[in-house]
Amino acid sequence: MDTLIQNSITGIAIGMVYALIALGFALIWKSSRVANLALGQLVLISSWFTYGMLMQLKFPFWFGMIMTIAFAVLLGWLIERLALRPLIGQPILSLITVTLGLAYFLEGLTAFIWPQGQGYLPKVFPQESIRIGPATIQQELLWGAVISLVLFILLSVFFKYHKMGIAMRATADDQLAVQACAVPVTSIFSMSWIFACIVAAIGGILISSIAAINYGLVETGFKSFSVVILGGMESFLGCIVAGPIIGLCETFGGYLFGSSVKELIPFLIIMIVIMFKPFGLFGEERIERI
Amino acid sequence: MKRSQLSVVITLLLVFTFIFTNVLACTSQTPTQKKPWWIGFSIPLTGAAAEKGAPIGQGQLDAIEYINTELGGVGDIKIHADWYDTNYDSTKATANVKKFMEDGCLFFTAVSSKEMSASKEIANRAGFPGMVCFSAPSLTHPPEHIYAQFPDYGDDWAAFSRYYLKNIWKGPGKPKMALELLSNPTGYGVRDAARATADELGIEIVATEEHSATTISETDALTRIKAKNPDILFISSTPAPTAIILKNASDLKMIPGLTVACAHASFTKALIDFAGKDVCQGIYGVYPTVYWGDKVPGMAKMIEYCTKRHPEYIGNNDYMIGWASSLISAEVIKQALKTSSVEALSKGDATAWQLVEKNGFLNVKGYDVGGLCGPVDFSDPVDKRGSKSVKIFQVKNGEMVALTTDWVNAPNIKYENLDWFGK
């Protein structure tokens, strides 16, 4: 029973951290139907930038955070303006491939500016672990879960009620109609990329302070990919729900079947879910007409 | 009109790039074989192994720079480091080896076991000798033309187990050991060595847990381990996951109390940085070189070059591994020059490779590498490991302190005699 609770709590917390990065992906998909293949590298470069601010230039903590968020905003705006704006209206696959090119570019940039290969951040959260009943959990993971949840609520509220959020949803549906309503589609894309970069930055800082800054962040980005797929590509609720599910499956799968199965479980689940719910758990069903 | 102009521009750009690379290819294709010795270096400067590949690679290149500028090269001929980044991709590693052979290198070095696995088949077929920094049993067993700079992770485990049984384990009966392994050759080396020799040594393996390099919590695996009540936990991983394991173990109140030891992939200063001094207190570790700052003859030069060229790697033992690797490479050429002529070697073809192996590698006996690592001996035709010993360390107050003044021998495990090996 104890191990059940321990595994559950750890699983949910880990999953929420994945969900945080997955939110970034869902954001861009929701507003422009582009699969952002550079997600992992965005997390990577934001983490390295934070490292640069806090460890190399030795700025105080809050200043470093603000600079990182500013950097994320700038990065998102630059990406949209230079790489994606010229491709409005082009086939989606070309856009996805541009994000692939972007991924290589960011990875190269990171290796160029910070060739060390690994770095670490000062511990942001208190290190002692908390006991919840019979289970122990690191405070960092809990903080990560809380931050995910807060971001999710903020983003959901934004998309539902704020003018810009509604405009973003409309753009995902039909770009031409939105342009006909005199909403500048380009600034909507900018905003969605900026938000995605900010979310990636926050996720990156979180994971880096728990683990370390190295190439593994990109692979964690791929894990978040499976969270997005399970939850439905454009649904935030899906991310927040699917994240813990994947986390739980990892911990329980490892517990029941041994650790080598851990890696396989998210994908088996995806295959099974696709057969019954083709659009993910909470995805929107696309109604097609000839 | 603008469209086709653009198309013309793009086509011209593409054609120009093609011609440009062509020209570069032609001009750089004929290395002046007479002058420098060419050694091939396959380095993962970017990609998943960059955290270790970058310091090692820079250590190797800095040492070559030192040999060239201060020692005048080997036999008064400088060494040209023919290095290419692999981005930790095995297709690139294989292509690198082919390029090394084309370029007329005498031999090549690779950093990680994955890259060497990808390269060894092509190298072995052509008789092109290679040396690898981080080895794995499958690279040197059965022995062909691949040499390992150091004992591999399985040897770490065996050496530490012997030390543990002799000096730390006091109780009656067999100690119970749990293994936390990275799910790639870093961990599998330990798993194979344990499978081969644990019974013979007198250790009972009660739990084997695997994790991936991107794990952010190992609490569940540690809970399972805790339930088996082990006496010692051996971790073979890289610094980031090891730090997480240590932190989780500390949360679960397993340490202090449980003896913990790390293989050399994670036992570096980075581990102490990530996990924090308190969590690491008392952790044992195995490393094939001395600790940074130890008083050995070769240390001063290395620290000088590191401070000058790569100050971000000061204190990083991986840099030392790279430095030592190039010193050994130079020694191989030096030995080969004693019996072969400069002309024969500098041809860089198949006969030259045979000469390098027969007169170079196999003649390196008892080379001390400035005291930086155990004495290097490639003369044993069956044991392709250079340095056959390691040092045991313990973390005390954030510093790694050597527990053994002498080098601890890590005997060669004859994997090829075991029928389950290679699977």
Place this chain on the structure above:
Amino acid sequence: MAIIRTKTQWVLFSLFLLALFTLPFYLPSSWFDIVNSIGILLVAIIGLNILMGYCGQLSLGHAGFMAVGAFTTAIFTNSLHLPYLASFICSGFSAGLIGLIFGIPSLRVKGFYLAISTIAAQFIIIWVLKNWTDVTHGSNGLNVLQASIGNFIFDSEAKQYYLIFSIASLSVLFATNLARSRIGRAFIAIRDNDLAAEVMGINVFNYKLLGFFLGCFFAGLAGSLYAQYKGHISYEDFTFQQSILYIGMLIVGGLGSSLGPILGTVLIESLQKGLTYWVAPWLEQTVTFLPTGFSSGLNLMVFGLAFILILIFEPRGLAHLWSLFKGSYRLWPFSY
């Protein structure tokens, strides 16, 4: 309409074929590796083009299917001692069958969600290869002998060139003719609007499965060539990043045309190799004020930039650029 229509085209084509098959005689030896790996990848990308370009099914698991082919060849030649050609064909079929299995979700899902099934395929296949250690030897990998027909072993780069490029030429021929056949037309109909195709009487599910089979068949063939060319394979050689790169190659080259895979593969592969082997050392030697190793980061940056720039200037790929050029050439001096 025939593929080659005028006499001029026949002459040009024969000259091209002649040049192609006499290339080993005057190619500098360090170029063989690039050319051979281009050939191997070409077979894989042609398969991807059949699946993605003609049939319209996004496939993010192509490296996994290549792995199936590679391991099939390795196992058949090592343990079962089958002659290479037999295991070559079997690799194609085994990869095709696995592709078929992962194409079954196409009954229910389409578009990017089907791609998800292929992503799962990639990871599941690699997981199986990693853990089925009795057969695949896990991380130790398998050594593969070079291809041989009877007693003739393809042991030099030039001989490998002939093997690889014969197969690549046949694949190009097959794919071009497939596009012009009934099956090809059915694929294109499904790609453009599968509901309408269904309404017209095309059995969409069957053709989608066929598309998966053919695409993965070629991936299997490519994997088999790759295994015997490289000499040693393990599950780590076929990563998700590679699958994504193949899609990138195809899109840069031009989706849905027979010239596209060729252009894409040649460009991206030679860019990668050129940057690593020729530009990087030259940069390191000339630009000495930057610390050593900077060129590896720069390589990746240039590589990524190449993708971005090419796609910004021609989002439909280089093949489209070529057809625009051809069009304006024909209309000269009235091109617009």
